[in-house]
Amino acid sequence: MAYAYWKSNKRSDIAVFDLFFRKNPFKGEFTLFAGLDECLKYLKNFHFSRSDIEYLRTVLPPTTEEEFFSYLNELNTHDVTVFAVPEGSVVFPKVPVIRLEGPLPIVQLLETTLLTLVNYASLVATNAARFRMAAGPETALLEFGLRRAQGPDGGLSASRYCYIGGFDGTSNVLAGKLFGIPVKGTHAHAFVNSFTYVDEIKCRTLKSRDGSMEKDLVQLSLECRDRIAPVVGVLASETSEGELAAFIAYALAFPDGFLCLIDTYDVHRSGLPNFCAVAMALNSLGYRAQGIRLDSGDLAYLSVITRQTFKAVAEKFDMPWFSDLNIVASNDINEETIHSLNQQLPFPTQNLSQRVILDHQPPQGHSINSFGIGTHLVTCQKQPALGCVFKLVSVNSVPRIKLSEDVEKVTMPGKKDAYRLFGHDGNALVDLLQKPDEEAPQPGKRVLCRHPFQESKRAYVSPAKVVPLYKCFWRKGQVCHDIPTLKEVRDVAQQSLNSLRTDHKRALNPTPYKVSVSDKLYQFIHELWLENAPIGELS
Amino acid sequence: MAYAYWKSNKRSDIAVFDLFFRKNPFKGEFTLFAGLDECLKYLKNFHFSRSDIEYLRTVLPPTTEEEFFSYLNELNTHDVTVFAVPEGSVVFPKVPVIRLEGPLPIVQLLETTLLTLVNYASLVATNAARFRMAAGPETALLEFGLRRAQGPDGGLSASRYCYIGGFDGTSNVLAGKLFGIPVKGTHAHAFVNSFTYVDEIKCRTLKSRDGSMEKDLVQLSLECRDRIAPVVGVLASETSEGELAAFIAYALAFPDGFLCLIDTYDVHRSGLPNFCAVAMALNSLGYRAQGIRLDSGDLAYLSVITRQTFKAVAEKFDMPWFSDLNIVASNDINEETIHSLNQQLPFPTQNLSQRVILDHQPPQGHSINSFGIGTHLVTCQKQPALGCVFKLVSVNSVPRIKLSEDVEKVTMPGKKDAYRLFGHDGNALVDLLQKPDEEAPQPGKRVLCRHPFQESKRAYVSPAKVVPLYKCFWRKGQVCHDIPTLKEVRDVAQQSLNSLRTDHKRALNPTPYKVSVSDKLYQFIHELWLENAPIGELS
Incomplete structure (x- = not known):
């Protein structure tokens, strides 16, 4: 694909891509965003080695132009700019967690790696947070999953992101060495x-x-x-x-x-x-x-x-x-086991x-005060993949929309900014996506929040507090925002979860958190949608 | 645990450990064994680096004896001997796929890494083989799972072991470069x-x-x-x-x-x-x-x-x-989707x-002749973990049995040899475990095969062919058996699957393949079991 972009003279086209997911995992209504630190390391180290290029020569057609290999040889991410939600934040479907802007072929080449770095990280951190909520704040939670992960590196990712999600320690000694996570066993x-x-x-x-x-x-x-x-x-x-x-x-x-x-x-x-x-x-x-x-x-x-x-x-x-x-339990524990143990009535003394x-x-009913959790935690047995996707939303400032045979796969075109609106009780009320040229929502000022696809669903919101969701993390080849420690990210996750109403976090049938668009963005999306969707013809 | 072994003067005790699983994945009746090549690489490179030891000093108690760190510093696997089933073979519950013999603390230290290298590899190879059987031999199967795997390394493992299981190619270009798997996309x-x-x-x-x-x-x-x-x-x-x-x-x-x-x-x-x-x-x-x-x-x-x-x-x-x-389909395909597409009746022409x-x-009913499969393949959504375990079965030639509150967790003590007995039609009939001092079963000679735990279940078998399942792969610090290429392992897998009766491979309610023990091993297990199980006392 990079070669076709290059050959079509699109190497300097400036593209905006959104990385987002369409559905919260585990039948829940929230997701913890994780993996950003690794994404930034990847941007920093992104390059094609000589042996990469030699290999690519063997799999690309013999007609591939020589200049393309020189182009690959010099590729870097200096012209890519990355805005993202801070790692550890609670995030929701359709709101991009990372927005990248840069030369089309380069940003396209980042797609799969960024997805693999965010997908599992966010999934397992969310899973860990759910175990934490099930177990309550007093119970010690230990991650014991290395032997059931997707290889040693999958196991390291599990240890790292379970800690972010609220686990207290791991049996993975290498994770202790590399990330400073307390090791237990x-x-x-x-x-x-x-x-x-x-x-x-x-x-x-x-x-x-x-x-x-x-x-x-x-x-x-x-x-x-x-x-x-x-x-x-x-x-x-x-x-x-x-x-x-x-x-x-x-x-x-x-x-x-x-x-x-x-x-x-x-x-x-x-x-x-x-x-x-x-x-x-x-x-x-x-x-x-x-x-x-x-x-x-x-x-x-x-x-x-x-x-x-x-x-x-x-x-x-x-x-x-x-x-x-301490009474530690560790036999194939999952989230339901913990809920069920907590609901267990006392045994009759006889x-x-x-x-x-x-x-x-x-x-x-039980007297366990620590759980060692492996398989169900690291494999996320209940739903082993978060469906993060990476979609093109603009080229040279012209918005792009992806239609689809499936309506839920339609994308939100153009570059967007995102805000979280909070109520007077400190709880998050709604996330709001806007066009970048719109004025940011103001505390105390009423703003119309619309459902992105359903015309009749809309509400006026007067936020007590407004937090812009994006910070610029990468610009001109440099990380341009402080990268928190793992412990700090773990704290961000707990604070972010605390700002979410309990009914959104309920294990069974939680209330959906609302993600909305401004009226201007709504009009913009729907005009573009109509413009691009082919008109049927019955005969 | 290694420190406690060391301190108990068990550093020279010779232990035998079995690596096995208790249940086939995906409600199936077979498993493909994979990951052995990586296990051997790990044995070859096994050591504690200076920085590992420095880290361990910080987490072990201050009373840890200095000599223990010198001991770690000099550890290697030269005294470990490894017998295993060849990679790619069809294997069954309870039959150890790897048998390790060596100094107790060293073999114990290998446990988690060997499990993580075998568990996912065998699981995903088995999953790939099931997709292959569902799709039939003519349909091209491409692995598209990198973005949904447990990080980049989880994705590489997926590409590698899906190829072994019968996939034709991958979209993971690094897997192409490193393992020579055809890249497609x-x-x-x-x-x-x-x-x-x-x-x-x-x-x-x-x-x-x-x-x-x-x-x-x-x-x-x-x-x-x-x-x-x-x-x-x-x-x-x-x-x-x-x-x-x-x-x-x-x-x-x-x-x-x-x-x-x-x-x-x-x-x-x-x-x-x-x-x-x-x-x-x-x-x-x-x-x-x-x-x-x-x-x-x-x-x-x-x-x-x-x-x-x-x-x-x-x-x-x-x-x-x-x-x-070619018509390639790629939207969230799982094994059931393929079965269901194959059962789809033709659309009425109107x-x-x-x-x-x-x-x-x-x-x-459908006209797809190639599938690109990602999420369900690499996450093994239907069952994302194979429960491989690593159990001590002998110390200094004295057999060890692990009892348990759960009967199915009881282990088979002592060192064992394993044979596959084939019928005249070339199909595998039964796997037989024996004590190493027993004579190997002979073609044409009747042998009593007993269920390992159920007394009344037994059968005489007269095999047409007998294949010893174990080969020695590691001895005296050297790989001592030819390591096949990835392509050869893929062929082993297909041959091994072909020798299995179709009713064992059926997608729905397959017939269990029998794993048996010799009469001598049966007596031995049950005597040891009774000897070790505490006798209850009602009052």
């Missing part, structure tokens, strides 16, 4: 399976936290197991010795970060008593355990009996902090193990 | 939209294919349009002049590769006559057009009227080859445009 089942007997542990001693003494952690743990077993309601001999050995080995390596996967054999009869035993042993040396992870079974039920056990141990052995240990000593508080 | 709507008048075309002349003459292609095309319009049943003045200009410009650049997107304005009243006009003009200079692409609307109907038009033009102007021009001159053959 526990051991795998294999670690537990690799031990059989406590005698396998050769270096058994651990110094106390204050350095004042050193004790045999194996011996301590075995003693604690005998004391813990009746509290949990099991026999010490029932628990797996290999599992106990693995927990002790893990505690010796991470006395301050002791968090165990307790479902390798049996949560109640082995994992829980073994964990509590080692946690108590650590406690006698001044260390506080972190908690446990559940990766199978009925997570609600298992988390409740785990919490009950923690409370019983806390009470029995006077360790109040033991009640609040259904819980009679041998667990219950405290005075009624048990809850 | 057309222009976008933007190319059409960027033109308004034929006068925009400055260099209007084209040399004939044999070099004997040079003519004004604009003039020729306008003349042809006047002759074509009545055949298509439209007025020449109805067609979009901008679109005609774009097609001429494209033809001037690619006279031998002329394939146009014809739905920018109106397929029947503009795109088709414009395309036919330029194709005829090209023909008068000795060039044959390639065809058209449809990207919206009712693809079945539009393809049929397009084919009817091609046939009418072929007949009217005595250009028989015009009947067989529903087709009365103005298209029908030839003597009845119209078909």
Whole structure:
């Protein structure tokens, strides 16, 4: 296509392209915009290498003019200007998130890469934000998706944009190294399976936290197991010795970060008593355990009996902090699982193990306070693609419209500016697209907002606050706006989401947020549409 | 986890890990194994860089022993041995596709990367194979998914593994350059939209294919349009002049590769006559057009009227080859779309445009002979993750079993060999797992194949042919088996699929392929299971 543009003498035509999507993902009514930072890096590094050009020679027709390869060789993005919505912002269908202006063939060549950098980034950030809303602000959310992503780089993108969407950490250590995202994780089942007997542990001693003494952690743990077993309601001999050995080995390596996967054999009869035993042993040396992870079974039920056990141990052995240990769940969690866990009614106490000593508080529906989420998060199982598109809207200041056999694929022609209008309560009311020569909407001044395609749908809006959505990020070969850190983008996302009314963010059947056009833009679009649509002829 | 292994003095323990999945994707009964080549590259390059170790110092506890970092610094995979099924093979649940043996902490460190390299690769290759089966062997299948993949690298993986699964080409030019996959594509709507008048075309002349003459292609095309319009049943003045200009410009650049997107304005009243006009003009200079692409609307109907038009033009102007021009469809195609198009009954002729001159053959349900597939292919929308797992099955030759709250998560302990048993018709009958000390099954010799978990399910099988599934690919720091080219892997995939009975490959409710264990392995698994499962106690 670039060669045909070039050959048609369009290399200096100035085009405007809009990058936008037509529908919010996940049956929701909002999207988080992400990927801009990577787009700017791509603009900065955009060029054809010698080997690229050599390869292109082999696939373009032999009649391709030599000058075209010289042209490719010198291409750069210095004449491209990019306006965009700041990364992390809540955005809506039809409002361009990036607007590019520059030489037609060059901007066209950017299309696919910009789409691939924005599409998945925005999709997975939005998915992460939905998990965050489902889980509530107090629950820790960890991204565990690397092994199910589209290769190592897909996994890195997932870690990065899930963090923007509101996750607290990742198990992807490279993402921690490259982006400074907190890394979190526990051991795998294999670690537990690799031990059989406590005698396998050769270096058994651990110094106390204050350095004042050193004790045999194996011996301590075995003693604690005998004391813990009746509290949990099991026999010490029932628990797996290999599992106990693995927990002790893990505690010796991470006395301050002791968090165990307790479902390798049996949560109640082995994992829980073994964990509590080692946690108590650590406690006698001044260390506080972190908690446990559940990766199978009925997570609600298992988390409740785990919490009950923690409370019983806390009470029995006077360790109040033991009640609040972390309970991490991680078995194929999706957004619905979290909603469903939150709606779970408390288990009747008779259904819980009679041998667990219950405290005075009624048990809850679940007691998970951290989720490790992989597959459904990174693959966006519910809708694995955001349909971002890249459309030509103007050439040499002449507007272009793309008609289509499908009405919803018709584009909004010409260069446009975009504003977000806020109400007195601080919430976003409507996004408004205008022609660039129109005066920006003013706070306190009534403005007519029209549906872009349905004639009768319109409303007067008197905004309390008006925010222009676009900032210039790239001009004359330079990034021309401060690029926020990943943490700052994460904050932008939370603030932007907070300015959205809760009914737009509801998980089920949310209220659509309105995207409108000015009256002038409405007239302009529809005139151009009529002008370009062929007239049918019945015969 | 590596630190805890190291600290527990397990650094020299020899572990065996199995990489396998538990369920075929897409409600199907087969999976194509892919990603092995990348796994071997990873093994070759595996190391911790200085900056990796510096980063790890910042996230591991300050008590981490200095020697551990020296250990990391010297890590390599020279002591790891890898057996695997050849890349491209059809594989089934529970049969390990890769078996690794080596020092416990090292093999454990490989887990996540090997999973991410195999999971998506195998998933998308399987998806591509399903599209291929739906489309049949004659239809061209092009991968158009880069913009919807998980970033540029996710897109590269998609292009590579879709080719293995049976696609013919990709629009991803970098995949062409790096992997030698044929690159294919057309222009976008933007190319059409960027033109308004034929006068925009400055260099209007084209040399004939044999070099004997040079003519004004604009003039020729306008003349042809006047002759074509009545055949298509439209007025020449109805067609979009901008679109005609774009097609001429494209033809001037690619006279031998002329394939146009014809739905920018109106397929029947503009795109088709414009395309036919330029194709005829090209023909008068000795060039044959390639065809058209449809990207919206009712693809079945539009393809049929397009084919009817091609046939009418072929007949009217005595250009028989015009009947067989390519019709490429590309609008959000998934596997079901292709099945549904293939089941589409012919349109009654009265529903087709009365103005298209029908030839003597009845119209078909659709006339598409090439699909460009993006989103559903690369995101594997129907099931965006294959659940590959990586399980420890032996340490120092002692078998390990992972029990679980979920029975289907129980692993098969110990090192195992795997064989595929074929019948006299050349079809695969069953996969059989054995303990390595058992004699391999022999052709013509009866062998008892048991269901791994259900006692009563077993059968005697007398195979006509026995193929050991594993080959050694990595030993002593070297790749020790020939690595086939991408094209060869693609052939392996087709051969392997061909050896599978059609009922296993059916799109709807396919027959499960049987994976079995030898009687000796069955006894071994179940003894170990009972030994490790805690006994409940009712009170």
